[in-house]
Amino acid sequence: MTLYTADTLALFLGKVRASNLPSTAKTQAGQLVAGAIALSAKVQALEAELAKLRQQRVNETVNQPSSKKPEWDKGNGADPEKPTRKRKLGGPRPGSGNRPKTNPEPDRSVHNPLQQCPKCQADLTGTPPADDVNKRIVEDIEPPADKTVVTEETSERKWCPNCQQIVSAKSELALPRSDIGLHATVRIVYLWVVAALSLPNIQKYLSSFMRLGVSTSGISNLLIRVAAILEPVAEEILQDVRQGFQVWADETGWRVRGINWWLWAFANETSAYFYAAPNRGSPVVVHILGTVFAGVLITDAWGAYNAVDCLFRQTCMAHVFRKIRRLLQENPEARSILRFYSRFKRILRDGERLQQRAAQLDDGALLRSYERLEDRLDQLLAWKNPNPILAAIIASVQRLRGRILTFSLLPGCPSHNNYGEYIIRKGVLKRKISGGSMAPRGAQAYAILISIAQTCHLRKISFPSSFSLHSVTIAAPESPFCYPNTPLSSAN
Incomplete structure (x- = not known):
């Protein structure tokens, strides 16, 4: 659009004044020029304001964190006006599907006899089998147990003359004052951090596949306790990041x-x-x-x-x-x-x-x-x-x-x-699934545990088995079983 100013219209006004037009026509021409200049200035101001608003809109959409928007307002990321590309059909990518078994030695062998034809139901009991057989290696997991393994634990208490207090034998089955075993504890931590399940879904999983009944508040308190025990490990990770x-x-x-x-x-x-x-x-x-x-x-x-x-x-x-x-x-x-x-x-x-x-x-x-x-x-x-x-x-x-x-x-x-962004992606998924935390200590517990889980992933360490179980067992405090400054004679 052409913008008119006093400088661009000065030549036109000079020609009008030098012409033989009537004075009324010259006056009208001057008024039209003044109106065109005013409208051009207004259009220029509106265009500048529109550009500013467009810039603000882009800043809001680009720099605004996704957590500021409700999940139902974010969409699926697809542009409805953009035509979708047709995917080229081809064979499976290399390495996809079921890979060859790394350990072909079976733990047990199962023989499937053929008594009758699966198609016509004819009796085949008297027919000798063919020389070749269908053989395969099947990997599976154990079915859900009918009940949990309930263990009654008895820990000795003795008087320590050096500490001047009664101490108890350290347990490797569960955390102090906890009735959830360490194997179940590590499974819960893995489901919450790595699998990013919410507490209600963890509760359903434990009930369905492990026959373990525990409330969501019990799971939350257990996770917070484990995070407190592993906090020194997270501090070591922080020192490594700083270096x-x-x-x-x-x-x-x-x-x-x-x-x-x-x-x-x-x-x-x-x-x-x-x-x-x-x-x-x-x-x-x-x-x-x-x-x-x-x-x-x-x-x-x-x-x-x-x-x-x-x-x-x-x-x-x-x-x-x-x-x-x-x-x-x-x-x-x-x-x-x-x-x-x-x-x-x-x-x-x-x-x-x-x-x-x-x-x-x-x-x-x-x-x-x-x-x-x-x-x-x-x-x-x-x-x-x-x-x-x-x-x-x-x-x-x-x-x-x-x-x-x-x-x-x-x-x-x-x-x-x-x-x-790849590192923090796990936290984004966790927020989208669970919506966050109900208390500050829950958010801090998640930060500690996800630090350990992501570090294990980067170092190719097994998080549930070789790292967390050992750390929880070694670092679990014994203070709930200690009675400081209590002589043996007055313990009863």
């Missing part, structure tokens, strides 16, 4: 009695630490990583991470590109945004190529190539006469100026935070 050179961080919404909380995740290549907090601010980041971190911190563009002074910092470019693509969908007529997006993406691709061949370059050549990428980025951000939407994009990219191309100098450092 890593590359740390990925992300956060997602959580709910405690319907109130918004946040579940934070900090991870390196071998450890993942989760932390539940009622806020999304920088104090949480400082509490986890400290004020100084001697490594590279890979995050999204959330400002809370800026409170930590890092040796290197890399912002997730996937988030930035996603936002620009959303603006392109909202403003398909803005071709300048598409040109900016293409040039910006080309710079990132060249940064990835530089990272791949960094080992073949000396320090001087690598630094010169990096400086050329920086110069190209500066030229891109110095875009002349951008429209309001593109100006907002450039301003947001300019704020991330020092952490866009960091990855090109660091081997193994990605330009995105996909690994951080």
Whole structure:
């Protein structure tokens, strides 16, 4: 649309005044010009306001955590206006289906006799069997037990002259003052953390497959106790995360009695630490990583991470590109945004190529190539006469100026935070299934247990058997069975 101003219409007014038109016609022409100028100014103001509203809409949809929306308002992620691609039919992918058995030695053998024909029901008892037989290996689990294994446990108590108190023998069957065995306890923890089941579904599973009756509050208290026992293990995981050179961080919404909380995740290549907090601010980041971190911190563009002074910092470019693509969908007529997006993406691709061949370059050549990428980025951000939407994009990219191309100098450092989102994905699924926690200690217990479970997964350690069962057995406190400062003679 053509916008009219006093400068663009000055020549037209000069010709009108110099013409032989009547004075009334000249007056009407001046009024029309003044009206056109006023309308053009109003249209320009409305277009600027519309661009601002579109920018706000994209910011709300891109930066807003999914936990802020009800589950029924989120949709399934499919675009109804976008045509679906037809999947190419083909054979099964390699490795799919039932894989060969790793241990062909059977625990038992079962013979299936053939007494009559399964088709015509003819009697085959007198017919000798053929030379070949159908043989296969079947793996199965034991059927649900008719009842649980009930154990009556008796623990000796003796007077310790060194401790000056009566002590009890340590049990390896259950936690102190608990009537749920350790095997069932570890199964409950696995179902709650790894399988992400809700407490009512865990209760149904225990009742149906294990014939174990326990209330949801009993399950909750048991999980909180186990988390308290394993809290030192989570602290060791946190120390390992702090010592890593590359740390990925992300956060997602959580709910405690319907109130918004946040579940934070900090991870390196071998450890993942989760932390539940009622806020999304920088104090949480400082509490986890400290004020100084001697490594590279890979995050999204959330400002809370800026409170930590890092040796290197890399912002997730996937988030930035996603936002620009959303603006392109909202403003398909803005071709300048598409040109900016293409040039910006080309710079990132060249940064990835530089990272791949960094080992073949000396320090001087690598630094010169990096400086050329920086110069190209500066030229891109110095875009002349951008429209309001593109100006907002450039301003947001300019704020991330020092952490866009960091990855090109660091081997193994990605330009995105996909690994951080992968780590926290389990927490997102848990929130969608269970809706959060009913108390702060429940959220903190989940953070402790999911930290251990994810770390076991990253280190290829069996979480339910070799790690958690041993840790719970060794670390279970004996204090519920101790009676301090009670002589043996006065115990009765």
